Each structure stands twice: as structure tokens, then as C-alpha cells.
Amino acid sequence: MLLYLLLVFQANANAQIDPAHCRYPLGMEDGRIKDHDITASSQWYETTGPQYARLNREEGDGAWCPAGLLQPSDTQYLQVDLGQLTFLTVVGTQGRYARNSGKEFARMYRLNYSHDGQLWRSWKNRLGNKTMEANDNAYVSVIKDLHPPIISRYIRLIPVTKMPTTVCMRLELYGCPWHDGLTSYSSPEGQVMMPPGYPIASLNDSTYDGAHERGKLSGGLGQLTDGVTGQDDFLVTRQYHVWPGYDYVGWRNGSLGSGYVEMEFVFDKQRNFTSMKVHSNNMFYRGVKIFSSVSCSFKPRLIANWETEPVEFRTVLDDRNPSARYVTVPLGRRNAKALRCRFHFADVWMMFSEISFQSADTVIPTQITLAVTSPWPKEESSMPTTHKTVTTPSTKDQPDDGNTPILIGCLVTIILLLVVIIFLILWCQYVCKVLEKAPRRILEEEVTVRLSSSSDTIILQTPPVPPRVSQMDHPYERVFLLDPQYQDPAGLRNKLPELSRSAETSACGGGYAEPDVTQCTPHQCFQSSVPHYAETDIVSLQGVTGSNMYAVPALTVDSLTRKDISVAEFPRHRLLFREKLGEGQFGEVHLCEAEGLPEFLGEGAPLPDRDGRPVLVAVKQLRADATNNARNDFLKEIKIMSRLNDPNIIQLLCVCVSSDPLCMVTEYMDNGDLNMFLSQREMESTLTHANNIPAVSLSDLLHMSVQISSGMRYLASLNFVHRDLATRNCLLDRRLTIKIADFGMSRNLYSSDYYRIQGRAVLPIRWMAWESILLGKFTTASDVWAFGVTLWEIFTLCKEQPYSLLSDEQVIENTGEFFRNQGRQIFLYAPLLCPPSLFELMMRCWDRDIADRPTFEGLYQALRPHVVQ
Template sequence: MCSPVYLMVVSFPLTSTHAAQCRYALGMEDGTIPDSDITASSAWSDSTEAKHGRLSTGAGDGAWCPLGAVFPSASEYLQVDLRSLHFLALVGTQGRHADGHGQEFARSYRLRYSRDGRSWITWKDRWGQEVVSGNKNTYDVVLKDLGPPIVARYVRFYPLADRVMSVCLRVELYGCLWNDGLLAYTAPVGHVMHLSGSPVYLNDSTYDGSTEAGVQFGGLGQLVDGVLGGDDFTETKELRVWPGYDYLGWSREALGQGSVQIEFHFQKTRSFHTMQVHSNNRHTQGVRVFRKVECQFKPGLLLPWSSPPLLLAIPLEDLKDPSSRPISIPLGGRPAQILRCQFTFADRWLLISEISFYSVSTPPPADFAATTPRSGLPVAKHDSSNTAILIGCLVGIILLLLAVIAVILWRQYWKKILGKVRRKDFQHDFQNGCYILTFTVDAWAWFSLNSVPYTPPPPACGMDMEKGFPSPTEEPPPYPGAPPYPALSPPSVPHYAEADIVSLQGVSGNNTYAVPALSSPSPTAADCSPLPDLPRQCLVFKEKLGEGQFGEVHLCEIESPQDLPNLEFPFNVRKGRPLLVAVKILRPDASKNARNDFLKEGKILSRLKDPNIIRLLGVCVSSEPLCMVTEYMECGDLNQYLSHRVLLDKTGPAHHAATISYPALISMASQIASGMKFLSSLNFVHRDLATRNCLRPIKIADFGMSRNLYAGDYYRIQGRAVLPIRWMAWECILMGKFTTASDVWAFGVTLWEMLSVCQEQPYSSLTDEQVIDNAGEFFRDHGRQVYLSRPDICPQGLYELMLSCWNRDCKLRPSFAHIHSFLTEDAMNMV
């Protein structure tokens, strides 16, 4: 069998849309591709026919060998049918070894491919070379990185020779399914720009279709190859190619009109939500992004163009920004099989590097059958009686009334739901003369165990109804050196969203959280090992990290951690060096239910033993107040770390600024995904995953909500931080449904933060109320929901992973195991 190490030595472009993730063997070696889909022009014998041309297998005589010599005609080929369109980034070849008896191999070969089985295209590299270097012996596997990659269903290998000789071949294809569904695009031929006497060729050099009368049609090329051009279009990301290679560009003067029309043909009808156009905006050369774009949609080949067309003008500030960047164009979820867009010039030149779509496959339109001729169907007899007409009218009126009533009830129901989401007033439940104030496991308990059922506490009687809570008495410090407790201010606990959602008053935050429906039994004491009880005198107060309604979080030192044999030690600390810890303290005047929940939280946290999760080191429960001692990373949180860095490829050596590279970001994201994979395996739900809650080195925690620094990241009710709505899935905001799938949504936002190096809040252009409205758009699913745009450093393949995390259907979001696997492979190939 072929060792996986062969794949590890291949370097894929960072900017490729699909090549960064499409490197999976498609099934020649492991037999996924059946023998019937492997054919050849001829075979030397039954034991060397096409089905034996599988990489690293030795069936038959060990390879496919054509009947005749491949010189000079070069007409013999081995063909693989992939059954559907695939994006191919890599091919592998091997000679015939046959346990040392084989002597035949191909020193070079050509590739031809087809999307329909009728029109065949010869693959050429970026410099126009057709011949691919092959094998030098009979046993080594040689991998060829396809630059440019190809989209095809059928692939043919044509072995070559420089003299009359016999050759044999084994092959493998590497790629993935072409989910984009794009078959071809039609666009005008690019023009040549003359700068200081030097030509800059802005043509589509890898286009594999036809050209006629200055128009390219029937193929795919550089607009969908995934290579994103930089700010300076005269510099390319590929070696030894000409200036302007990364862009397809048109001159208004040469084109003779004020706009460029590009038409896209897809396999089947799809619902289009967003189009991203990566355009250059180099003002000094008369290059600007398009001023406006007008798109028309054709749902089927036999259907007319939609009317009216969709028109979008580009804001003036986008025209002023001199950097190249992707521009997101909302398409409103309109169905189309053919999409035609007209880009209006804003200056003398328009340069586009890449066009991508966020779309989903849809069934044929409902009126499609009406356009298709139908025969052989029975014809209803004509009934001219007045009775039949009267009955028909009455039935129609009744159905119309029922439909109107259903619409009114539906609108009133969801108006009520969305109204509750946006309500900011405090509602009390009054029963038997007592306000019922409900709360469950600490808001600091950043994990909710799906197996812990929620039990409401009894009515909070015996308190001042004006103030809500009794005023506290002065309490002693929780440990030597700690400051005294501040006086409690009267709380105001909002009743958020639905009736089955309860508020969580936490040790470290004043957050109101929705609690998911829980059914499994809670963990018992037998499930967890006894928690080590630490002496309070070993804790030396350093500073207060944060304060919540029912407690505080302090940064402390343990001066001689090695002297505490019962301390759960997470890592080695040099002798004589203190250990930094975070101490969570429950106020002594907390209710009995809060105390029980605090102890339950300690048992839950004691189960979390993973290298990427903050660990519980011990507790102080022998006397009041109750304390939990956890790890603390002295390097701080990930948000603060990234916000003071710039991306390595955007800062020159003269800037002397702290930098970070793309592989480093992906490595950290992979560690976060690893920690969340561990949590999801235990059915824990974090509910507040963000960079502010990831410490360095990467350990997932939840200090963010307790720090004033991040108060602006939480939606406020009556001036109090409540919900991190910019990281929350739509079902969390509207229905209080917190699951692992909603954590996956938050991970997608966290990954967006990291690739944006924490320079801005998610949805920074939206107010809190607009973010909540956007959640409503996700529920209604009319194509008006807003997604976070792709960061500049983010490859399209990774952005598609983010979009899958934000899928409206929580069942279609990827698992943390899949995310971790994807990021681990991505990080390994970025090093």
C-alpha cells in the first residue's frame, strides 16, 4: 500500500480556493472507483488491462500496459470516469514493479480531461507546457501538483516516450467533489495595459473554453482558480509568469462600452445567496473596483430571465480604498441555472481576480412543468351547469379565507416571538406574594452538562420587594490578602425570550442565558474523583479579574505548589517559582441553591482533563466562602494577543511590528477545535466560545464575561451585560436552544476573529438590535440574512468551512471532530 507520506511532501498554494482542502485520494488505490469506470484505448493482455492501473496495487501483472508502443503516435490512454464533476488538484503516477519483475514506466505523459465526455481539453500548466514529468523507476510514486487545477468528470493519461518502447502505468487522482456546480463562464477577452512602456497582460491565460470575436465561452479559467491577486497587480503569486497574471482585466476604451458582462452556467438550478468578487483598486493606474453591478437570473434553460434584475451600487468609501479585496454582493437567495452580471466601470480599467458564489442546490422551479409540453393526460369534461360554478366559487372563497386566517395567525405568533427577543423591560413572576427569581448553574460555569436537569428553586420570599434582595452584611476576606467584598447593588433580572428560558447569575458574570432542555441524569459523586481541598493560606492575592452578581474571580499565586501533595498539578513548574491560578469565590450570602450549584459545577469541571481546556486544580470547601482554584495562563487571552499583531505577509521588515503568520493562526484554531471536540464528546455545551475566552497557550476558559474590557461584546439589558449575541447562533437568540451545534456556530465566528486578527467586532457595521433582526432573517430564510465577510488572509476553502458552521440547519453544521481534522491537515500543509 502507498504510504500517506507521499501526500505530505506536496506544497499547495495558500491562496487556492479548493486545492488547500481538495487533496483526498478519489479511489483508484482503495477500490472506491469500480473497475467498470476504468477503461483504456488497449491492453497488452488480460492481466495488464485498465482495471490494474491502480496506484500502489499489484493485481494482475502489476499495472496497465497498452498493446502497442507509445512512440511516435502517443495515442494510447488510460481513462478514469469519476461519475460526477470533481475538482482535481493533484495526480500521482507509478510504473510496473510486479515484485521486482517489472521494468516499464512512463518518463512523461499528457493529461486530457472532459466535463461531458464529448469535448476533450488538453491540460497545460501556467506557462503553457503540456508534457508532465513522470517516473524515473518502476516503484516510486511521483505526485504532480496541478497548477492550474482542473474541473472534470473524465480524465485520460497519455504516456509518452522519446523512442519506441513499452510503458506501463498506475495512477491516482486527488481532489474533491465540485460542489460549486459551475460548468462554464463567458466573458470578454482580457486586454493589455502599457505601464511605462512595459506591457501588462491581463488575459485569462488558463481558460479552457473557446474564443470567438473577442469573447471566451464554454470553459473555466482564472476567475475560479482560487488565486487571489494582491494590491499591486503587476506582481504575481506564481513564479516565472508575466506581470498581471493574477488578474483578468478590461479597458473601457478598448471594450468600447461602459460595462463588462460575465455569464455563469451551472449544472442545475441553485439558490444564490452571495457573490464575492475579488477586485483591484489601484487608483494611480486608473484601476478601480466596479461602480455598480446588475445581475439577471435564469432559473432554467427553457425559462426566461427573471425580472426585474438585481442592482447593487458600491459605496463611495469602497471606491476610495486603494487595496484589492473581495466585495460581497447579496443575491437574495434567487434561483438560477444561468446567472448574468454586468459590472459598470468606475474608472478606465476594471481588474477582477476571482469570483465565487455561496449557493445551494434547489429543485426545479414550481412552474417548470408548465413550460414543458405534456401529452397523454386526460382532459376534464366541460361542465356548464350553474351548480358546479356556484360550488366552485364557494370552495374558492372558503380556501382563500382559511389562507388569510393562517397568515394572520402566523404573523402574530412570530411577531410575538421576535417582540419578546427585543423586549428590554424586566418582567416578574408573582406567586403567593413572592417574586420567583430563577437561576441555575453559575454563569461562570462556561460548560452546561446536557445530562443535568434543571430544577427551579423555591420562591425567594423574605426579601424586600422594592429592592429584590436583602442588603448584605460585611463579610471577611475569602483568603489572606484578598480585599473585602463590595456591597451588592440591587439586581434586575430580565425574563429573556421564552418562558422555558431561565437566567443564570454567575460567579464571574451578570449574564442571562438560555438553558437547553435536559433529560439525562446528572453525574453523581461516584462519577468524579474526590476534589482536592486546598488550604486558603497558600493563596496569595494578586488582583481581581472580575466580579459577578454572586461572586468574584481573583488572580492568585501559590508560592510553593510542590509542597501541596493533594494539588492536581497540570504541568511542571520549576522549584521555587510560584504558580498563577484563578480563584472563583462564591459569596457567603449566596442562596442554598447557588451553593449546591457551585459544588455541582466543581464536580463537573473536575471531569474536564484535556490539554486545551482550563483545568480545575482544587477547591476550598472546608469553610466559607466556597472557592474553586483553576489554571491561569500568564500570557493572557487570545483576543488581546492577536489584536496587537499584524499578519506577516502584510507587514514589511521595516515596520518592526509584532507579526503572526497564517499557519500559526490555523495551528491555534486547530487547538481550540481539539478542546471543543473533547467537550462535545462529553455532551458539554460552552455557550460563550470566543477569542476572549481562550488563553495562551491555547486553553479554553470563560474569563471574558467577567472583565470590563469585554463588556461591549455582550448585549445589554438595562445597562447590564447579558448575551454574546454576535457569537450566538440564530436559534440561541430566538429560541434559547444551546447545543453543540450552536457552539460550532460560535467557533466559526471565533475563527473569523482570528483570521481578522481581532481588529473589529463581528458584525461591527450592525447595531445589537440589527444583529437580533438578522437572527430573525435566518429563521425566515428568505435570503436576506447577513454573513460575516471573508477575511483577506482566509482562503476560500476555509471560508466555506466557516459558512458551513453558520448553516441555518443545525444538523448540517460540521462536527468538531471534522473541523479539527480539517484544520490539522490545513495547518500541516501550511508549515
């Protein structure tokens, strides 16, 4: 029963999809998708059958190859059965490499998908194009995001060619299970708003894949299930090159012949519905409001009639806050396979961008349902007729056979379990409501959100906190980085005069000197002893390989030569490319096998025990079209990396710089990056042991935290500033040894973690300190802030993005609240797995005053005693 409850709560927790995080490999490469689930229209030989179409694998002859030359008119396909409805966000493809003997690949492909394997639909992007670019060589994998994503069980990949050619392909699919179970929705077509003085807004469902007949959509899915929530201003879109109003589907009051919009939802099977969440626009001063009320009817089977007793819900209208929001509609744990909901207008227009459902994906037995839904006794009539109501037997009708005490004990146990269930449900609903209100509190400036819940008793000894200097409130203007006047750092300092004074070297000293406290005001002296790096530096360092690692002011020489590089030249032909990990403006990062590397490096080389397997390395390669500045920066990075020697920092092993393209070869770890490793695991428990679920313990998480603090302590001792510390930039081996790296920015899987400021720097704003976002000020203290966010990631097992309920713009606006320091800033909540003392340490890392944040030495000393040696 407890296992069942865990599954129910897991389904409820995952019901709302976030495309930015729904990017997990679905099992082609690692074999979770079985051979019999992979089929094809044809194959050249048995050794090029569909079962060999696995990314980065080279069994058989290395890939799937359809029979004969592929003609432009052919429709050959590779089909994958995912086993369940899946939210598919990314597709990765490769050609046939076959250990350097293959050269076949597809330059383009199309995608078809189906819920049941019978009715197939063609995928097309938001601009209507059906063809995606694929590979231009046989070995490099190409990762493509699907905009919009696909919700389906069966996927067909169809290679496309413009001339007769031989094609071979390998494949990986990325996404996550579609816990909603929604297979289609029907609604009136969206309409066009033509307000005077404003752009025309087309509020149609542009990605809907069902039928369009007589002004009604039926039998498909579209923008209301693509995971993209609309912004407060419905004319502003999250997509590029689309029309105003694209993110919303909207209807005008009175245009449908009634005062409501009727929508029908069909699901894969009968479910126990707990709630429906509708993301609705509320720009009331433009005649747009959330719905005033909604009435939902239920149908237990598609061939049955609609039940006569609907669930009704009336919303609380808000005429003060125009922000878009989720409205949660309780559905009373009703059983159904289809819903019909009527949303009643509250103003001239009603606009939705997302609708999701929370439910248990298995129908709860009647005896549990009756107990849980006791506040709604009328709903008993909606239960399937196959369920029998359990009643307590009367003592008059029951013979006294000696079993009465056992029966009473069983009933008492069941009652206690039901009480626990009800308490957990109410608690979860309360937490969800608090989290839903978080984005609004930025705009309404109400309170600071801090959620903490943990029973662990780990005590972390932290260095004493220096006393705060009292500060007076000042009437500063609202700080918002996207405003053009804040794009210029000089303009920002004019807006924030105290920050301008803090950067002046005449009063507080410059370079590496400690600030003179006697000459500085409290505001002026928040600058630490570590140098200041401006936003302009970020752009230059990001241009090489997509990395922004290691700002080192001591290395600002104009030119570097080969004699400045302290590592050996490795024979380029011994590097066998396996996979492209990512790319930047002028460079690429590849995963390679290095033949004979242990012998080349000799004894004492920092290489893991490979047990006779090839040595995996990461190779950063400068493109041939790189500028001279990029080339110099690349050589500077080599010199920087060659100076680093710490067990928890990725190490430069060798280089290939005697000829172009320039390459640096660094370590690579078996378990990949920490973000992917933790996101695929659960906390260690009896349940994980019994079901062989990959798990980690609290001790493992603390061990990881100590290692990261140790590596950052080493960098800080050299006055190195990382500027992009996060779990995606921590690599992990089989023994859970962590090495800090800088590959995260170059990888497409983590593109949503970075924010581009109007064509300028690409910044990991959710990990950045407020002074880094507002002033471009990067110091060891800002790395400490990022370390606190990294700790938060670790103890949430990387299940969500920091500030996941806030948009990028709201995250930036929240940094203004940190600057004003009026108690309105929003902090990350305390993870359930995190001991209270550790969360207090995180909060110290996010201190508004830079000087009050702990050092990495202090963080290391606080964490180390709690790791079992």
C-alpha cells in the first residue's frame, strides 16, 4: 500500500511538464529500449538491422541501414516503441562510423508519431517545416531540440535525401514520461484580437495536430500541452519569428453563442483526477481576465454518457495584479477517462497557454476512494459498477468465531493509514499552493518565501558571522536588467550611485589590495579582496568553446608561445572521436578515445583504472575559422589549465598545437556530469533496494559537497574565479570522485540554464550573485553564491531548475530585490533532503553583503567533518 501511495504522489508531482528539464535519454544507447521495440521498414543486411540503431554503439555493422539506395521519393523509416506515452523534446542522430570504416549518414530527416501505432501524424516546427537537418559526417552526434515537443508512444524517423544515396543512422531520443496521460483535447478555434492602437494578436492554436472543422479543433494536442507558459503581456512571445499572441489560445466573450468556452479532454485510461491547472492571462486593463468559474463533467468510459453531477469551481478574480498565473481547480478525486469543462468568461477575453492534470494513473480501489472522498459523498454514484462497497459487518449478523479481535485490529490499522493519507494529501496541497504563489510575490512585493522541512540532526560548524553594518533604506528605482538603460554598465552605476562608489579604486584601493575600511563607507567596502571582472570579459572568453571558466587577471599577456605550455604534444592520429559533447562560437568539445595515453603520460598520470578499456578524454578543438583573438584566448586557456593541479579540478593531460586545429586534451569521467547523474537517481531507501532503483545516500551527497568545496578552495587560493559553478560543470567517476570542469555551457542539453542579454553575454543567471547580474562583478564571493545554489541542486537531486517557478526576467528582477535588501527578495526553498544546518549554510552563501559570505576554506571546514572517512 505504501508503494502504491509513493507511485501516486510521484505521478502528481510530475504531472506538470517543464521542457527545459524534460531532456533525459529514453534508452536507445543504454539498452532500456529493447531490440524488439525497434523496427524498420527495411534493412540492408541482418547486421544493419534496426536493433543496431543505437547512438554511440557499434554492434553489428554499426548502425541501421535501409535496403538499397535511398531515393528522394522513398519513405524508409526507423520506428521506436517507447512503451508509454512520452513527452519527447530532443532527438540525437549519428551516421555509421563502424570503427572508422563507415561513412554513411543522413543529412536530413522527418518525424512521424502515433499514440496507438495506427493513426500517424507528421511533426512540423512552429514555422511549419517538417524536415530537420541531421549529420554532415559519420561519427559526430547531432542533437536537435523539438519545437514544439511531441507527445506520443511510437516514433518514426524518416531519412530524407535530395539525390540517390546510401543512408545509415543511429539514434537517441530524449524526454520524460507523459504523466498527464492526456491524448487529445477539443475546443473552439482561437480567435484574432484587433484592438485599436495595438498590434493584431492571433490567438489560434498554431501547433494543434488534430482536425480543424467548422471552427472547432478535435482529436489532437497543441500549444496547451507544449510546456510553454505565456508571459504577463500576451503580445510578448517566448519564441522567435512568430506573431504577437502566439503563446496563448484566446476567445472573445459572446463570439461562441454562450458565455463560456467548452473543452473536452480524453485520456489514455481511466484515472482518479485530483486537480486541473490552467495557466491563464489576467491583463485586465486590456479586457483579459482569468475565467470566473468552471464546471467539469466526467465520463468513466468513452462510450458512456456524461455524469449528471459536475464539479464546479469559482475563482477569485484579481483586479490589482495583471500577471499571468496558474489557477488550480480541484476535481475531487473523480474517476473518468474523459472530461468536459466549461470555462465561463469574466471579461471580454479569456486566454490560456497551458492546461495540465494531476491524477493517480491507476484507479484507486473503492474502499480507499470512499474513505478519501468522504467530504463529497455524492460522488459515490460515479464509481465503476465493478467496484463493491466495503461495509463494516454488524455484530448481530456475524458469528462469534474468535476472529473478532483480528478483524478489529485490521480495521483500526486501515483507519490509521487513511488518516496518514489524508494528512499527506493536505500537506502536499498546501506546499503546492505556496509554490504557485512564489512568482506573484515578486510583482506584488509581499513577503520572502522560505520553505524548510527536515528532521536530520547534522550540525555544521561554520565560521562566526561578522556583525552586519546597519543600512538605511534608500528610494532606489526598480532595478531591471532588460531595460536598455541598464545595458550600459556606466548607466547602471549612475542608477546605483553607491555601487559606483564601491568600484572606485581611489577610495578603496584596487587590484589585489584589501579595502581600507577607515576610508570607505559600509556600501563602498563590500568589495572583497578578489579582483573585479566586468561583463565585457565574459564575452571574450565565451567565444572559444562555449566555456566561461577561470577568470585569471594575472594572465593578461598579449601573446603566448609553445614554450609557455607545460604539457606534452600528443599524436593527433591517436585521438578517435566518439561523440560531440558541445560547441561554442569558435570551438567544439568532443568525447574521444586516446590510444596509448597511459604509456604516453607515464607513471603517476591522473587516469582512472580502465580495466583494459580505452581511455576516454574530452578534447577542446579550435575551429579553423577562429579569429586571432580566439586563438590567443585558446592558448591562454591552455596555459591556465596547465597550472591547475588538484584532485577535484579537471586536469589538462596533453595538447595538439603543433598544427591546426589547436586541441587540448583533458580528463573525462565515466559517470558524466553530476546533474545528469543525480537526476536519474532517488534517495537510498528500502524501496530503492527492493526494486533495484539507482540511489544515493545522504552521506554520498555530503561527500560530493565536500569535494566541490575542496576544488573551489584550491581555485580561490590562486585567485581564480570560475564564474559558472553548477552541477552540470562537475564530472563524476565510478567512485563518486568529483572534478570541476567547464563543459556545461557548450552542451545543448543545458542551453536553458543560460540567458542571453539582448545579443550580448550568455549568463547562467539562476546561479549568479546579484552583483554579477547587475554590475558584471565576478569574484570568489560570487563563486560562493553559485556554490550555495550547487548545494541546493545536489540536495534536490537535480530534479528541478533553481527558481523553476520564475521566468528568466523574474529571476533578474529578484536580483534588484537583493540589492534593495528590503526583505522582499525570494530565496530558494529548503530541499526536503537537506539538514536545517546545511540550509543555513546555503543561506549564508546567498548573503546580500559580499563580505558576510563564507569563504571556500570555511565552507570546506564546515562540511568535511560530516563525511565518513
